Amino acid sequence: MIRIIALIGFLFFSGGTVTAAKTTTSTESAALFNALERTAGSVKTLSSDFVQEKHLAIFKTVMNSKGRFYFSKPDLLRWELTAPVASGFVLRGDKGRRWHERTGRSESFQISQEPIMKLVSEQLFAWGKADFAWLKKEYRITVLGESPVALRLEPRSAATAGFLNHLLITFSTDGRYVRSVELHEKDGDFTRIKFVNTVVNKPLQADLF
Amino acid sequence: MVPAFTLFEKLYNFFSVRRTVLFSVTVLIVVLSFLASSRLHIQEDIVAMLPDDSSSVAQDFRLLQLAPFTRKLVITLKGGNPNDSAALIVVTDRLAEGLRAAGIANVMTGPANISGGFFSWLGASLPNLTTEKDLERLAAGSSPDEVRSRLRNSYEQLLSPEGWALKGNVQTDPLSFSSLALEKMRFLNMVPNMRLVQNHFVAADGTSALLVVDSAVSMTDSGGSRDLLERISTAITASVPAGMTATVVSGHRYTLVNADTIKRDLYVVLTLSVVAVFAIYLVFLRSLSAVFVFLVPTSILVIATGVIALYDVNVFAVTLGFGGVLLGMVDEYAMLIYFSCRQGGKDPAVITAEVSRPVIFGAAATLISFGIMLLSSLPGQRQLAVYSMVGIVAALLISLIVLPHLIKPLPEVKLSLKGLGGAWRLPRRVVIGVWLAVLALCSWQSTNIRFNGELGAVSMVTPELRLAEEDLIKTWGNMRGKALLFAEGTDLESALALNDKLFALISGRIPAGDLVSLAPLMPSNALQHANRARWLSFWQNGRAAQLEKDLTKSGETYGFSTEAFAPFLATLTTSPPAATVESLREAGMGELVDSLIIRSPDMVRVLTMVPDTPQVVAALSDDLKSLPGVRLVSQSRFGDNVGRAIIHDFTRYLTLTSALVLALLIVVFRSPSRVMLALVPVVTGLLCMLGIMGLCGIEFNIFNIAATILIIGLCVDYGIFMVCRLTEGSDSTTNRAVLVSGLTTLAGLGALALARHPSMHSIGITVLLGIGTGIPAALLVIPALCGKDME
Incomplete structure (x- = not known):
């Protein structure tokens, strides 16, 4: 999930005017990535609804949930689940706050002290800068399709590969935003997140973060 | 005549x-x-x-040298922003690199990476570590209400981004039994005022970081100490920015100060003696x-x-x-x-x-x-x-x-003594x-x-050294001033068995934060065997079956499959292998093992540390009479x-x-x-x-x-x-x-x-x-x- 969020952040930024290539030669891939990197600079904010499906063997059926996602450069993020349970977190640089409506609990935290959150924020903020060098260092990227753009990302590090098999990213037909992310685990479980009602560069209220 | x-x-x-x-x-x-x-x-x-004989004082002195921080150099990096540990950690890492570049290889800024392996080890070892008291808590923690509540939490967590890392835990430990094992870690905190930030030792107030240096230079080698401290000083100058300070505390500093003072004294004493004696001869x-x-x-x-x-x-x-x-x-x-x-x-x-x-x-x-x-x-x-x-x-x-x-x-x-004669x-x-x-x-x-x-x-302590020592205690707690208890045995098993008894004797009286002991995490084989037997017995007579029913029933409410908790249920009725020092070391706790288990050719000692206060030491001195083989060494005593x-x-x-x-x-x-x-x-x-x-x-x-x-x-x-x-x-x-x-x-x-x-x-x-x-x-x-x- 961490990587999904991180990847979403990057891909939203890199939607823009990318034209997917038909072949997957390294030269063309590089051109594609460069284009993604260039267009990311123009994106300042993102907001989107999402629908999450968790296909996990420990559940009899698919776990469905939905929520909202907000991002503002350089380091503000809100991930909010609205159903079936209202909960979420906000990141502001190195600090964060999480809440849970049913328990009524709300707590602040420092990202540096929470390894999972640290991983989330590190990737998000790095990808927010469209740091393709870093992305390629972390994943082997294959271009699966050009229209819409579809990518397959396989982790390079053995630690990540221990639980993550690959990611599938599909862009909207106009290439402006990510339509879905699929996270495939080693054991066959996977999570799919579909983004809808995505808005780019709309001013976001400060109190969201 | x-x-x-x-x-x-x-x-x-x-x-x-x-x-x-x-x-x-x-x-x-x-x-x-x-x-x-x-x-x-x-x-x-x-x-x-x-004393260099076989007296208890001589033995105590040798044992005092075995305390974890006695042989190490500790460097306190100060000047961090309490609200931003990141900058402090960056400088800490830079200094550690600088020290390594200066030929000081063994520099530790935090514990070994224990994230994955250690927690798996802890979960798998639970039946070996669970005491009778722990089982009482497990009984309460596996009631139908508790099961329902836990599964609901698990369900909600799995929906969140953080839940990503929890799927395995939900399957193997849906009721968070391993929190019992985690609690045992409280007995392994050697630095009282320390917390971990990005796997770095950081002070509770967030303004200081700790680096621990293990050097081969003997504490009594003044020449080696001078070279070592000079290299450290150079690395500090190159790595620590203005506004931050790095203070070194170690026996090497004392050695150097004492050596320099003594050299100066030898020169002064011998020169003055010769001159004064010669002058007296000239006069008389x-x-x-x-x-x-x-x-x-x-x-x-x-x-x-x-x-x-x-x-x-x-x-x-x-x-x-x-x-x-x-x-x-x-x-x-x-x-x-x-x-x-x-x-x-x-x-x-x-x-x-x-x-x-x-x-x-x-x-x-x-x-x-x-x-x-x-x-x-x-x-x-x-x-x-x-x-x-x-x-x-x-x-x-x-x-x-x-x-x-x-x-x-x-x-x-x-011959005349002139004026002196009158006095006579x-x-x-x-x-x-x-x-x-x-x-x-x-x-x-x-x-x-x-x-x-x-x-x-009888040791030369400069005001600067005294201040550094006081500041170390103020920042990190008195990590170097603990009384030491050595459970001694001819082999590891006998030493661990004695350590079990020692822990049982003192754990009720000394708070976990003040007591450092390996016993809760690494009991002897005999005690592990007894714990496993008690664990299996506890889950017999329908208790495991009842828990399975409760999990199935509550799990259905949240959509969990019937097989979701099979790995967990298996642990209730299957005897796991014994936890060993080697497996603990492999799980990333090698530093801890080396600090607390001290082997010599004819003896194994397991170290326990307690506050070195007169009250604690006096009380323990009496109690330990019933535990032959345990030796108390107190710096104050x-x-x-x-x-x-x-x-x-x-x-x-x-x-x-x-x-x-x-x-x-x-x-x-x-x-x-x-x-x-x-x-x-x-x-x-x-x-x-x-x-x-x-x-x-x-x-x-x-x-x-x-x-x-x-x-x-x-x-x-x-x-x-x-x-x-x-x-x-x-x-x-x-x-x-x-x-x-x-x-x-x-x-x-x-x-x-x-x-x-x-x-x-x-x-x-x-x-x-x-x-x-x-x-x-x-x-x-x-x-x-x-x-x-x-x-």
Whole structure:
């Protein structure tokens, strides 16, 4: 999930005017990535609804949930689940706050002290800068399709590969935003997140973060 | 008729025609000694004054060196923003890299990465670690309500981004049983005020980071310590930005400060002694022959140092520091010879024979007091004894065999002490009255004297070092000041079993944060076996089946499949393999294992640490009587133990020395009154030393208490000389010899008292007080008590 969020952040930024290539030669891939990197600079904010499906063997059926996602450069993020349970977190640089409506609990935290959150924020903020060098260092990227753009990302590090098999990213037909992310685990479980009602560069209220 | 030792008369006559040979051999011995002394290595550490036998104090000292932070350097990086640990961590990593680049390989900024492997190990080991009390908590934690609540939480967590990492945990431990095992980690916090931030040691207030450096440089190696600290200092300068500071605390810093101070002291003490003794000779001897008298003690220094170098190349600094005192001490024999020979009037051979009697008896008394020190369990005292005895014997031989050939008698008696003569003609009653009053006052004040057994009392601690130590404790808690409990066994299993018993005994009384013990995480095989059996038994009789039903029922509510918790349910009825030290090490806890399990060829020790407070230590001392094999070593109590051992030794040696000196005096004088007279300087010196120390608040410590025995040896010399002179018709040259040699002894002690290092300074001051009062007692009180005028 961490990587999904991180990847979403990057891909939203890199939607823009990318034209997917038909072949997957390294030269063309590089051109594609460069284009993604260039267009990311123009994106300042993102907001989107999402629908999450968790296909996990420990559940009899698919776990469905939905929520909202907000991002503002350089380091503000809100991930909010609205159903079936209202909960979420906000990141502001190195600090964060999480809440849970049913328990009524709300707590602040420092990202540096929470390894999972640290991983989330590190990737998000790095990808927010469209740091393709870093992305390629972390994943082997294959271009699966050009229209819409579809990518397959396989982790390079053995630690990540221990639980993550690959990611599938599909862009909207106009290439402006990510339509879905699929996270495939080693054991066959996977999570799919579909983004809808995505808005780019709309001013976001400060109190969201 | 003065009894004479005719051997020295014969020797004089023998060498009077072979002087070239005599002088050549003497010079050769001095030159060879000088060459031998060039191989010396000065040892400045406290080891000199710690017992090296098999006593409990010696063992305690060795065990104290096994404490986790004793052998390491700790660097506190300060100046971080409490709200932003990231910058602090960046500088910490930069400094760690800088240190590694400087050749300091073993630098730790945080624990080993324990995220995955360790938690898996902890979960898998739960049945091995669960106590009866833990099972009671598990019973409550597996009630239907608790199951429902836990599964709901798990369900909600799985929906969140953070839930990504929890799927495995939900399957293997849906009821968070492993939190019980995690709680056991509370007993492994060695740094009280520390928390982990990005796997770095950061202080609770977020402004400081800790780096722990493990160096191969021995704590007692001053040269290595200097190089190590210089490299660290260079790395700090290059890595730490303005606004931040890095402070190093380690035994190496103490070693270096002490080594530098001692080197400076040796230079000052020896130079001052030589200059002062030479100046005294110039003033009182006023003759070219005096140069030869001066050469006797200086040659003795070279000879004693050379012989000690042959005996052991590692010479304690305090031994060489005592050289200044030896210089002033051994010249009394030469002085007697000088004054007697200069007085003339007889054949030099006869004079030598006459003087040899008090000189030999005086030397015998001094040798006795130093000889007793050979029995000491303190290596520094034994070495000092050898050094001094060699010097005394050499001084005796050179004074009686060589020196008489170098001194020309004056044609007529011209020796004069000028202004000093008046003082010697003080009325008897006044002298005795003042003496008795001083003795009474000193006896009274001597009750105020205190003994400080702390090693710190004889170690050089600069204000800067003290501040650094205080700041370390303030920032991190007293991580270096723990009392140590060693559970000892012939093998790991027996040591761990004893450690289990120890933990059971003390864990109820000492809070987890204050108690560091491996027992909760690594019980013995026997206890693990018992825990596993209890675990399996607990889940029998339908309890596991009931829990499975509850999980299935509540799981259905949230959509969990029937097989979701199969891995967890399997652990309830399957016996896992025993947890081993090797598996714990593989799980990333190697550093911890190495700190708390100490192996030696014939023994395994498991270390437990508790607060080193008098209350805790006293309570544990009683409790541990029921646990043979567990050894308590407390740094605070160690000082007391050292003190007790040294006082015990001191009392024993003092008694022995007194008895032997008394026996010598009885043999020499064969008259109670003469014996009593000869003891006047000793009694006066000892009482005055104790009284003045009590009056001025000067404490005894492990160094100066032993040195007080020397007062007996030195003062009794003056007593012997004076009683010989007064009762056997000797002339006033003895007075001059006692006075001048006394002054040179005081010069040596005075130079030692000027030393900055507490050990040398304390010896200098203490013996100075004893000798400084013993000499006037010899010169004034003995004649007054004898009823004879001195001139």
